[in-house]
Amino acid sequence: MPRVSQDHLDARRRQILDGARSCFARHGYEGATVRRLEEATKLSRGAIFHHFRDKESLFLALAEDDVLRMTDVVAEQGLVQVMRDLLAAPPGNGDGPADWLGTRLEVSRRLRTDPEFRSRWAERSNQLTVATRERLLRQREAGNLRDDIDVAVLTAFLELVLEGLVSHLAMGLPADDLGPVLDLVEESVRRHRRAG
Amino acid sequence: MPRVSQDHLDARRRQILDGARSCFARHGYEGATVRRLEEATKLSRGAIFHHFRDKESLFLALAEDDVLRMTDVVAEQGLVQVMRDLLAAPPGNGDGPADWLGTRLEVSRRLRTDPEFRSRWAERSNQLTVATRERLLRQREAGNLRDDIDVAVLTAFLELVLEGLVSHLAMGLPADDLGPVLDLVEESVRRHRRAG
Numbered sequence: 001m002p003r004v005s006q007d008h009l010d011a012r013r014r015q016i017l018d019g020a021r022s023c024f025a026r027h028g029y030e031g032a033t034v035r036r037l038e039e040a041t042k043l044s045r046g047a048i049f050h051h052f053r054d055k056e057s058l059f060l061a062l063a064e065d066d067v068l069r070m071t072d073v074v075a076e077q078g079l080v081q082v083m084r085d086l087l088a089a090p091p092g093n094g095d096g097p098a099d100w101l102g103t104r105l106e107v108s109r110r111l112r113t114d115p116e117f118r119s120r121w122a123e124r125s126n127q128l129t130v131a132t133r134e135r136l137l138r139q140r141e142a143g144n145l146r147d148d149i150d151v152a153v154l155t156a157f158l159e160l161v162l163e164g165l166v167s168h169l170a171m172g173l174p175a176d177d178l179g180p181v182l183d184l185v186e187e188s189v190r191r192h193r194r195a196g
Numbered sequence: 197m198p199r200v201s202q203d204h205l206d207a208r209r210r211q212i213l214d215g216a217r218s219c220f221a222r223h224g225y226e227g228a229t230v231r232r233l234e235e236a237t238k239l240s241r242g243a244i245f246h247h248f249r250d251k252e253s254l255f256l257a258l259a260e261d262d263v264l265r266m267t268d269v270v271a272e273q274g275l276v277q278v279m280r281d282l283l284a285a286p287p288g289n290g291d292g293p294a295d296w297l298g299t300r301l302e303v304s305r306r307l308r309t310d311p312e313f314r315s316r317w318a319e320r321s322n323q324l325t326v327a328t329r330e331r332l333l334r335q336r337e338a339g340n341l342r343d344d345i346d347v348a349v350l351t352a353f354l355e356l357v358l359e360g361l362v363s364h365l366a367m368g369l370p371a372d373d374l375g376p377v378l379d380l381v382e383e384s385v386r387r388h389r390r391a392g
Contacts, residue, residue: 028305098308099308102304102305102308103305105301105302105304105305105363106301106304106305108298108301108302108363108366108367109224109298109299109301109302109366111367111368111369112294112295112298112366112367112368113368118367118368122369149376149380152373153373153376153377153380154380156373156374156376156377157377157380157381159360160357160360160361160364160374160377161356161357162360163359163360163361163363163364164355164356164357164358164359164360164361164363165356165359165360166363167301167304167359167360167362167363168356168359170304170305170308171307171308171314172307172308172309172314173307173318177348177349177352178352178356180345180346180349180352181349181352181353181356184345184349184350184353184384185353187384188380188384
């Protein structure tokens, strides 16, 4: 019997995640039935749930993917750049980034009412908070950050704006005018200009 | 046959709205079945849908209620005060304000995918934009607002933060630390301090 290589397992896992993301984006969390997940991933339910315990785990793995990508950007360029990237993403046409964001909103009710789901979700999003705070601390040391407000407050501010942007894009609201808003957000955490 | 008075109709309408709000908050948009709406309002489906065309219209009437309340606060105290009020509301325990906000997020997918629903929703939320812009223009005239950024950008900024806050509260995330964040938001739209 051939030994299944790690590379093969990784590729299979990737195939499931990519198909599932598109399936969630297109049909929403509730609408992503096992049958649709099979179609989207081109794999049997047996294969899918060999890699992921259940639909919830699959969904959380996708959320974790997002967080990992975002923390990379945060470390190099900050959380405002994450927001600029979201703004620059092509509009959703059924299974695009905005549609996936919509699925994230769809689970918000579940996040509130299901403590275990919330704690699994919080674990992941906490990584983004940590990365943002670390980035801001480095910026403060470099003298680029305002120093009259606690870094925890600045972190929470940036995260709140990100949540607003995710919600805004997920609802399909017009976002053409949000570039200058992000400029203002960025400026608000920067070292004060010495106005005179 | 007795003539049904306007007062009676208004009271009936109020009874439906109050019951429906609690029902949506408790069961979500999809979960608020006609049977549950009957229980929550203590009225028959005939009576409910005599006043509201369908569940969607009922939901949008509640959203309009929210907007009317918010525009009153905006006119007097600004959009940041609306956010402070949201923050001060008691945490949801099944049918509280946060639970209702969750229902609003639940429909976000629908907002993106159903153009008619989106346009009915947009009509309502546009009233809040107008009220916010008017308030900011008055504040600018009074010399309280920064004058280096267009009022449209400041309006969009405040609305984006509000969207973030709604999403945050609806997800049941901890909000104890958001007071200082709102201070920062408020300060960001105010006239610049003359730092020295």
